[in-house]
Amino acid sequence: MIKKLIKSVREYKKNAILTPVYMVGEVAMEMLIPFLLGKLIDKGIIEKDVNVIFMLGAVLIVAALLSLFFGICAGKHAAKASAGFAKNLRQDMYEKVQKFSFYNIDKFSTSSIVTRLTTDVGYIKDAFMAVIRGAVRSPLTIIFSFVMAFIVNWKIALVFLALAPILGFLLILIAKKAHPIFERVFYTYDDLNNVVQENVKGVRVVKSFVQEDYEVKKFEKISDSIYQDFSKAEAILAFNSPIMQFFIYLIITVISWFGAKFIVAGTMTTGEITSLITYAMSILHSLMMLSLVFVMIIISMESAKRVVELLDEVPDIANPENPIMEVEDGSIDFENVSFSYVKDENKLCLKDINLKIQSGETIGIIGGTGSSKTTLVNLISRLYDVTKGELKVGGKNVKEYDLKTLRDQVSVVLQRNELFTGTIKENLRWGNPNATDEELVEACQLAQADEFIRGFPDQYDTYIEEGGTNVSGGQKQRICIARAILKNPKILILDDSTSAVDTKTDSLIRKAFREKIPNTTKLIIAQRINSVEDCDRILVLDHGEINGIGTHQELLANNEIYKDVYESQTKGEEDGETEN
Amino acid sequence: MAKQKIDKSTLKRLFFDYLLKYYKFKFFFVIILVVISSLVGVASSLFIERLIDDYITPMLGVANPSFIPLLKALCIMACIYLTGVVSNYVYQRMMSRIAQRNIKNYS
Numbered sequence: 001m002i003k004k005l006i007k008s009v010r011e012y013k014k015n016a017i018l019t020p021v022y023m024v025g026e027v028a029m030e031m032l033i034p035f036l037l038g039k040l041i042d043k044g045i046i047e048k049d050v051n052v053i054f055m056l057g058a059v060l061i062v063a064a065l066l067s068l069f070f071g072i073c074a075g076k077h078a079a080k081a082s083a084g085f086a087k088n089l090r091q092d093m094y095e096k097v098q099k100f101s102f103y104n105i106d107k108f109s110t111s112s113i114v115t116r117l118t119t120d121v122g123y124i125k126d127a128f129m130a131v132i133r134g135a136v137r138s139p140l141t142i143i144f145s146f147v148m149a150f151i152v153n154w155k156i157a158l159v160f161l162a163l164a165p166i167l168g169f170l171l172i173l174i175a176k177k178a179h180p181i182f183e184r185v186f187y188t189y190d191d192l193n194n195v196v197q198e199n200v201k202g203v204r205v206v207k208s209f210v211q212e213d214y215e216v217k218k219f220e221k222i223s224d225s226i227y228q229d230f231s232k233a234e235a236i237l238a239f240n241s242p243i244m245q246f247f248i249y250l251i252i253t254v255i256s257w258f259g260a261k262f263i264v265a266g267t268m269t270t271g272e273i274t275s276l277i278t279y280a281m282s283i284l285h286s287l288m289m290l291s292l293v294f295v296m297i298i299i300s301m302e303s304a305k306r307v308v309e310l311l312d313e314v315p316d317i318a319n320p321e322n323p324i325m326e327v328e329d330g331s332i333d334f335e336n337v338s339f340s341y342v343k344d345e346n347k348l349c350l351k352d353i354n355l356k357i358q359s360g361e362t363i364g365i366i367g368g369t370g371s372s373k374t375t376l377v378n379l380i381s382r383l384y385d386v387t388k389g390e391l392k393v394g395g396k397n398v399k400e401y402d403l404k405t406l407r408d409q410v411s412v413v414l415q416r417n418e419l420f421t422g423t424i425k426e427n428l429r430w431g432n433p434n435a436t437d438e439e440l441v442e443a444c445q446l447a448q449a450d451e452f453i454r455g456f457p458d459q460y461d462t463y464i465e466e467g468g469t470n471v472s473g474g475q476k477q478r479i480c481i482a483r484a485i486l487k488n489p490k491i492l493i494l495d496d497s498t499s500a501v502d503t504k505t506d507s508l509i510r511k512a513f514r515e516k517i518p519n520t521t522k523l524i525i526a527q528r529i530n531s532v533e534d535c536d537r538i539l540v541l542d543h544g545e546i547n548g549i550g551t552h553q554e555l556l557a558n559n560e561i562y563k564d565v566y567e568s569q570t571k572g573e574e575d576g577e578t579e580n
Numbered sequence: 581m582a583k584q585k586i587d588k589s590t591l592k593r594l595f596f597d598y599l600l601k602y603y604k605f606k607f608f609f610v611i612i613l614v615v616i617s618s619l620v621g622v623a624s625s626l627f628i629e630r631l632i633d634d635y636i637t638p639m640l641g642v643a644n645p646s647f648i649p650l651l652k653a654l655c656i657m658a659c660i661y662l663t664g665v666v667s668n669y670v671y672q673r674m675m676s677r678i679a680q681r682n683i684k685n686y687s
Binding site for chain 1: 624627636640645647658661664665666669672673676
């Protein structure tokens with residue numbers, strides 16, 4: 001797991017290595033200063049030698065300045081290394097997420113991906129910094145002090161050694177107790193982010209339904225659960241420092257007792273007992289530092305696990321080994337296709353679909369909510385893979401194509417289409433970065449968007465606000481259709497994407513499709529019969545199964561569902577325009 | 581990027597409005613505990629000096645020195661140390677609770 005994470009250090013490896021190197025310098029100076037100070041007192045002050053005082057004093061100042069310099073360098077490199085590491089890690093995770101299929105994203109949930117990219121990376125960064133700063137310094141001080149203690153009096157130094165495993169055992173015990181709580185708390189963070197994300201995104205709905213209080217309560221509940229968990233975990237971790245302190249005092253007491261006995265027996269001097277206690281103190285002080293690093297590691301372990309989980313996730317839709325780089329034509333064949341979102345054959349959303357669509361045909365798709373219309377078209381561009389059966393585009397199984405090739409040729413205007421912050425031009429070129437201005441205008445004319453765009457003061461340079469809030473639903477849909485057409489695809493799928501467009505414009509769009517892009521296969525999902533009645537064939541879906549297929553007239557004559565929908569809609573025809 | 585200044589009144593609000601308003605008693609209790617814990621630390625340093633001067637040096641050169649005074653002093657010190665350890669634990673716990681609750685209330 002750690003190996004996997006460390007890979008993201010990359011260009012900051014130098015900083016990560018230099019930090020402990022400078023730390024060694026700092027420790028060396030810190031060890032040297034008391035030694036020099038002792039010499040200054042013994043040789044300079046006691047023997048009243050001014051020359052020695054000046055010389056050693058100067059050396060002391062240099063040593064102090066060096067220690068400061070090393071300390072600053074270590075701090076600087078540590079900050080650079082850890083921030084850089086976090087940056088790379090986030091980048092790697094983000095790149096991975098881009099490769100995810102809808103299935104992978106559904107599996108993690110959007111909010112969990114956000115938490116992993118932000119909160120979790122933050123904890124790992126902190127732990128990484130603590131490790132490169134403390135992991136060398138503290139052990140070095142401990143080793144040095146141990147050696148010195150053994151040289152001074154090995155019998156008493158053995159006491160240190162005997163206590164170390166007990167201390168280690170206690171620290172591990174604390175870690176084991178606290179770990180499961182941290183494990184839980186990060187998943188609660190996912191929920192918290194989910195609530196915030198939903199609320200901010202849907203703030204208009206929240207406000208119009210006056211649900212602010214309810215939303216606040218919902219947030220408070222999750223926030224409270226995080227508080228409870230963190231408090232529990234920290235109550236356990238709070239044992240860390242007192243346990244350390246207990247051992248410091250225990251050792252002082254033991255050294256005092258045995259030291260006194262040894263001194264009285266004449267096997268030890270008073271100077272030696274002072275230095276032993278100093279060494280004991282520095283060992284325990286370093287252990288304390290180590291325990292802090294240890295706590296950081298415990299907290300970050302769970303984060304690390306979650307980050308690696310994301311990095312290790314295999315995108316379930318990937319390119320085949322020798323992908324086909326060209327889509328022959330716009331024909332589509334569904335051969336006994338069944339599909340389940342959870343890959344379970346008992347929970348199928350599409351059942352045994354058999355359908356042959358010729359290249360250039362226009363197919364309308366009608367069906368009630370939950371009849372799996374969107375699911376059906378999502379399979380064509382391989383947003384999901386079929387669970388059973390085979391799906392062919394241009395005569396070849398979709399799984400054999402290079403993903404980019406396939407998706408460039410299968411252009412989808414989704415039900416909930418998104419525009420991004422930027423000008424209309426920039427949004428359109430998102431479909432085809434190399435499109436000329438003429439091509440942009442042509443596509444917009446086809447999608448019946450040119451007219452209203454020219455009505456804006458800035459025309460094609462009109463700035464679209466975040467989420468496209470400054471254009472109407474119908475306008476947004478038409479820009480999205482133009483964007484899809486710009487890709488010049490062999491198959492164009494409109495997933496209920498003219499729902500907010502008035503019926504007249506809707507029929508103009510279809511007329512333009514017929515005349516201007518006759519060779520493109522068009523699949524039009526719609527709620528309104530008049531959006532599909534002039535299609536070559538219309539597919540009636542019911543609960544994931546094909547209920548009927550044929551022309552408008554054929555279906556009116558022999559399909560009950562189609563007839564019902566048609567009659568109910570013609571009755572309310574005068575309701576008319578729905579542009580908003 | 582423009583340097584962001586820390587607004588002093590915000591800091592004041594953070595500290596006085598939240599910390600002192602909701603945790604007045606706890607906050608002062610924590611301060612007392614921190615002081616106790618620090619005093620124990622100082623006492624332990626002072627004890628080392630007294631250990632040598634008042635307990636070990638007088639025993640030197642005595643034929644049959646009595647370790648009883650030293651044992652008594654060590655027992656007293658052990659009690660002081662324990663007080664330090666306990667106050668350390670209590671304030672650590674209280675601090676983390678206050679900090680977490682503050683984060684929760686702010687969010």
